[in-house]
Amino acid sequence: xxxxxxxxxxxxxxxVFILAAYGADGTPNAMNAxxxxxxxxxxxxxxxxxxxxxTADILARKAFTVSMAxxxxxxxxxxxxVVSGADAPDKFAKAGFHAIRSEFVDAPLIExxxxxxxxxxxxxxxxxGCLIGEIVNVxxxxxxxxxxxxIDPDKLRPITFDPCxxxxxxLGGVVGHAFRDGLSLK
Ligand SMILES: Cc1cc2nc3c(=O)[nH]c(=O)nc-3n(C[C@H](O)[C@H](O)[C@H](O)COP(=O)(O)O)c2cc1C
Numbered sequence: 001x002x003x004x005x006x007x008x009x010x011x012x013x014x015x016v017f018i019l020a021a022y023g024a025d026g027t028p029n030a031m032n033a034x035x036x037x038x039x040x041x042x043x044x045x046x047x048x049x050x051x052x053x054x055t056a057d058i059l060a061r062k063a064f065t066v067s068m069a070x071x072x073x074x075x076x077x078x079x080x081x082v083v084s085g086a087d088a089p090d091k092f093a094k095a096g097f098h099a100i101r102s103e104f105v106d107a108p109l110i111e112x113x114x115x116x117x118x119x120x121x122x123x124x125x126x127x128x129g130c131l132i133g134e135i136v137n138v139x140x141x142x143x144x145x146x147x148x149x150x151i152d153p154d155k156l157r158p159i160t161f162d163p164c165x166x167x168x169x170x171l172g173g174v175v176g177h178a179f180r181d182g183l184s185l186k
Pocket of ligand 1: 029030031048049051052055078083091161
């Protein structure tokens with residue numbers, strides 16, 4: 001027997017993305033965002049409220065970064081999701097984050113979060129909150145790369161948002177190989 005929960009914004013796994021942008025005075029700001037994902041070869045789509053300071057900053061600068069929240073920075077990543085930069089102008093610093101200017105877009109990378117997408121704003125619909133960004137670069141700190149220079153999730157330790165339990169979970173281990181395991185059933 002299945003239980004019906006009705007219309008809910010639930011899926012597994014849900015990302016924990018940290019969106020960051022520069023404010024009008026150049027101060028970096030960031031917010032937590034779980035509603036979004038890759039929507040094209042070089043495109044990400046997010047659903048972010050028009051009332052957030054980060055949204056206004058992204059619209060003004062036409063750029064943003066999307067860092068992967070990780071297990072080492074859970075409190076900081078949650079903090080930027082529960083406090084607005086409109087109320088706490090030093091929010092980014094209070095989270096313990098340090099900004100590094102992206103080489104590719106007018107937006108801050110977060111030194112503490114080792115993997116990020118650097119994005120140019122394509123468009124934003126204030127009616128439904130749909131924000132589309134063009135991914136112009138992906139960058140990763142060398143500390144999360146494996147011996148072959150690839151991003152190693154075991155080193156990154158990204159977290160996911162559980163919308164049913166309101167918890168964060170760290171990504172688990174390998175259970176299969178994409179584009180390969182299914183071939184056995186062909
Ligand atoms: C786990 C989590 C997920 C969130 N996901 C989203 C989201 O997808 N879209 C959104 O608009 N706000 C989301 N928020 C809320 C914003 O991060 C929050 O309102 C934040 O304080 C906005 O900050 P700002 O005003 O400085 O931009 C989320 C918060 C948390 C804790």
